[in-house]
Amino acid sequence: MNFESSRETALKKLGDFINSNLKDYNFKRNFDLGTKNKSNVSCLSPYISHRLITEYEVAKIVLSKFSYQNVDKFIQEIFWRVYWKGWLELRPQVWSDFIEDLKSIKEDDKYLKAVNGETEIQCFNDWVKELKENNYLHNHTRMWFASIWIFTLKLPWQKGAEFFMKHLYDGDAASNTLSWRWVAGLQTKGKHYVAQAWNISKFTNNKYNNVKLNENALPLSDKREYKLKPLNLMYNDETNESLLVFENELSLENQKLKNYKNVYLALLSNEARKLKLEQKVLDFKSNVINDQKKRLKQVQIVDENKLQSLMEKINSYSIDYARTLATWRENFLGVWEKISPLGFDDYFKRMWEFYLSYCEGGFKSKNIDLIQFSMSNK
């Protein structure tokens, strides 16, 4: 399989898929016809997951050629990723717990047999090999794989999700973690996905028949509850000079880049990652990021060390403080009618108005700042 890492390739793949196979997607998409034939699905996920092309772009191009009724399934699948992203963004603890859980799970013999493709289940072993070689698996195969991992091999779902993340070019914190949780019955509580031999046989065109599986497994359970956590959106106004972009949001075509003095693309090594990736996956990320840089000249690539020193410079409170001062001034003037009868004159009013405006201007222009530092005795 060819996953050349550029936006141009992504757009070409989309164009070819629209011209040749999209019309049959609704009824052919669930078949995994083997490593050499994936033409019934788009294979766009490595690009969409890095947002080298966005969901909205894909939907717009598709809907300019087809009516929604004829491509509804494809459009719905595209927006599954958006849904998962939003879901996790509102419950970030799910990801933190997943990373924390991994620290205490041992890699025993049963686990090693599975990741080396040495189980009793031939189709599973073939998919392990395919994943390592091609860094991609068909959606239905991912569902069978996760189900066999959890319910037949009885391995912890977290290690399966980690194994996928390590090897998939499209490895995505939201789509991957939440899909594994969904198969296990944790995402929609009590509703799990149990792979059935007849289903594997039908949708692999009889390549794998009579696979011995645990078809009557019960869903997993977990006491942890995840409540909605409001988004802490950063106020993005014109005073921001720098834009920092991470690998899962490379849709720079859609940003107003000329508003920024500096645009940084973070290219992180395994040292800076909580979940370590295979070299091929790191190379894929490096190539897509370099492709963006080639096309958008004002962009700079930064590694984790440069990023750290940039953050120290950027991490200033001045803009927030300017906003606080503006609010204080507005509040002060808003209740002046109540203050003046207490014996305060116009001189007092003007002095405070001047002081609060002067400080606001100072913070805005960054002539004054608020910095926190700690000192230690060595």
Ligand SMILES: Cc1cc2nc3c(=O)[nH]c(=O)nc-3n(C[C@H](O)[C@H](O)[C@H](O)COP(=O)(O)OP(=O)(O)OC[C@H]3O[C@@H](n4cnc5c(N)ncnc54)[C@H](O)[C@@H]3O)c2cc1C
């Ligand atoms: C256990 C498991 C793990 C998964 N891990 C990931 C992952 O790490 N990253 C990832 O992008 N997808 C993941 N998926 C979803 C899905 O399998 C892939 O997006 C899909 O197989 C990609 O192939 P495609 O581009 O040919 O898909 P197509 O069928 O052509 O679909 C077009 C696009 O729609 C989106 N999409 C399709 N199905 C889904 C879905 N079920 N959930 C979310 N988005 C979807 C993708 O962006 C995909 O490129 C996972 C699914 C399962 C069951």
